[in-house]
Amino acid sequence: MPRHAILLAWHTEFANRSSSKHPGNCKFPHGHTRSVEMVFRADSLDASDMVLDFKAVKQMMGDFLQQFDHSLCMNTEDPNYGTFLAAYGDRIIPFDREDPTSEVMARTIFAYAREALEKAKKTFTEYPVRDCVTLERVRVWETSSSWAEYGE
Secondary structure, eight states: OOOEEEEEEEEEEEEEEOOTTOSSGGGSOEEEEEEEEEEEEESSOOTTSSSSOHHHHHHHHHHHHHTTTTOEEEETTSTTHHHHHHHHGGGEEEETTSOOOHHHHHHHHHHHHHHHHHHHHTSOOSSOOOTTOEEEEEEEEEETTEEEEEEO
């Protein structure tokens, strides 16, 4: 059966700090210019000859992804988590008891996107989302030559 796909990429600057269990320099706060790719699929095109409109994806994901812009992602069990949270407030993105690796970020973004997609299918908007549209995968680029991917 033929399948169509679209990819939406989002780029931003944000930092992370792996907990002290990391043996290398990742235990220090450090930033990346990250790219996040989301691939959506459908067995057919809609009345506008699209899998779904890119604007629908932006509406589903905009605020969630925007929170990462110039933020610091941290493990809630990091001994310095409370200090950073007190100093920087909502610019600290908590990762509950796990390090914010690219693998964990890909899984986290996938879970949010899948839930947002299902909600969008039930919501009437200017950019409708059909029931046949699925989220195939999320890829998080940490550098121009390394990425992590999650899909189900």
